[in-house]
Amino acid sequence: MLKPVELDLSELGELAQVIPGPEPKLELSLSPIPQFGAERPRIIPVCEPSLTGNELKYVTDCIESNWISSAGHYIQAFERAFAAACQVRYGISCCSGTIALHLALAVLGLQPGDEVIIPTFTMIATAYAVTYTGARPVLVDSERETWNMDLDQVEARITPRTRAIIPVHTYGHPVDMDRLNALAERHGLWVIEDAAEAHGALYKGRPTGSLGDAAAFSFYANKIITTGEGGMLVTDNEELARLAWTLRDHAFSSERHFWHKFIGYSYRMTNLQAAVGLAQVEQMANFVAARRANAAYYTELLKDIPGLVTPPQAEWATSVYWMYGILVQDEFGLTRDELRRRLAQRGIETRTFFIPMHLQPIYYEMFKGERYPVAEDFCRRGLYLPSASSLTRQEIERVVDTLRDVRR
Ligand SMILES: Cc1ncc(COP(=O)(O)O)c(C=O)c1O
Known part of the structure; x- marks a missing residue:
């Protein structure tokens, strides 16, 4: 044990x-x-949480229509509405913010031996998501002025094994993403925003979620919008989105059912959660x-x-x-x-x-x-x-x- x-x-x-x-x-x-x-x-x-909008109405609709699993139409409606709020094209709903992060890293094909740079000052889930892939989290300190990861230290921690950087928008305050993205681009690294705490935050007028290659949000009950438990990966990258949808649902193949070319996951959100989520996005x-x-x-x-x-x-x-x-x-x-x-x-x-x-x-x-x-x-x-x-x-x-x- x-x-x-x-x-x-x-x-x-x-x-x-x-x-x-x-x-x-x-x-x-x-x-x-x-x-x-x-x-x-x-x-x-x-x-x-504040559940004072259409939450009850939409959840009742799920129950009355008998659509309670991840096949119901609130899933797509919520994914579209939240992606639109982030000003990106795709939203991949899933069970939690941690899982949204893991899904992003799984799509990138991270493996043991790879490294991902994260702030040491974060919630444990940022590090867990890296650990789940077998890759190693590499830490940097925080900036006193922003409480976010110290961008001066990021460059110093890049090695030939570094594959990605996860900036965390701590307590809803965005990281200086232009600077971080320029650094990532110079080194050919992926940038996955940990936006679990930053729904609706703006960086130079642009919403968090639209600032890296992909972003993970949490909808835990204490987040700015909630689905009780839940999360979403958002991205403008079509290939990344398609693969994330596939991996989220056991990696079922489009050629034939029960045919699997990837290790997939059972990471779906339910229609009931998405119904709450849609009502929350409205507010x-x-x-x-x-x-x-x-x-x-x-x-x-x-x-x-x-x-x-x-x-x-x-x-x-x-x-x-x-x-x-x-x-x-x-x-x-x-x-x-x-x-x-x-x-x-x-x-x-x-x-x-x-x-x-x-x-x-x-x-x-x-x-x-x-x-x-x-x-x-x-x-x-x-x-x-x-x-x-x-x-x-x-x-x-x-x-x-x-x-x-x-x-x-
Ligand atoms: C920075 C950060 N990342 C990830 C998560 C994980 O989200 P969840 O609890 O939905 O898995 C949280 C949750 O509080 C968080 O604060």
């Missing part, structure tokens, strides 16, 4: 302080907060606008609190603030973990930033001795505040008031 890979924190030495403490217990023990009257305020989750512009307005309000309210760094905003980027992240500097007076604990006591859920890939038990041996100080610092200091599209201005005020209050 498979055994977990254990990593004793003492092995990390001084780096152990980078790893977040245990999750604080979420409660409302100190309520009611006077300015909110006698009514007990609700726990504000870090994120929640995507509103969700994106809400995230941007919420982020602007947070930034305005937080600006005079010393020791907090608010999210990046590069001149090329129109971020979607999938999550509103902050960095807690020493000047704030509380550690990140202590701040989280105090917010949790007052019913405000937060989440820590990613733990970098080189500090994960599962990848520790692979990257032993490698150091990425910016990503490590983000891991130590970063948290995101409640960020749902449905968050109200009053809730944002409550979060910021509480944040001020617990600092005293």
Whole structure:
């Protein structure tokens, strides 16, 4: 049987302080907060979906028509609508964002011995997708200014075995893609955007999803649009799209059924999920606008609190603030973990930033001795505040008031 890979924190030495403490217990023990009257305020989750459009109507249609598998017509409608929102021609729906990434790399024919450059500061799925192919993830640090992969370091990590680069648009802030694409082109590398967190984000006015050879999106329930679970690969490359559709569905051959020329996968999305997805795409512009307005309000309210760094905003980027992240500097007076604990006591859920890939038990041996100080610092200091599209201005005020209050 498979055994977990254990990593004793003492092995990390001084780096152990980078790893977040245990999750604080979420409660409302100190309520009611006077300015909110006698009514007990609700726990504000870090994120929640909004299913207030045509979701129920479309799902009911699936049930009533008996089309619940991946053969129903919402699949194509959702793929077309989402690809159009990304300003590309093809969308290949699948089970998750991780799978969309894996599908892209499988289509490229990646194999053991190949290398793929990814940021160490990302969600584990970026690295997993590379690992599933047998290729090796190669890490780079983050840029302090954008929280994205350090493009200066990418070139230095290219070897004759490098096949692809996966830029991650961290928390919805696009990578400087013109620069990255120029670099990739010089070296003949594929660029697969990990846009799992960046639905509707713009780079110099162009949507994420249209900025590389292909892009992977997640529709997990905390994403800007959701299908419960789900993902999509989008691309303008017809050959890539056709192969991805084939691999997604067991690589059934067009010549005859049950005839297979590739190792395929069972990675299909259901019509039920796509029905939710279509209803969500219809509302995507509103969700994106809400995230941007919420982020602007947070930034305005937080600006005079010393020791907090608010999210990046590069001149090329129109971020979607999938999550509103902050960095807690020493000047704030509380550690990140202590701040989280105090917010949790007052019913405000937060989440820590990613733990970098080189500090994960599962990848520790692979990257032993490698150091990425910016990503490590983000891991130590970063948290995101409640960020749902449905968050109200009053809730944002409550979060910021509480944040001020617990600092005293
Ligand atoms: C950057 C990034 N990539 C990939 C994924 C994986 O998406 P999923 O959970 O749909 O597999 C996520 C999910 O949160 C993510 O944040």
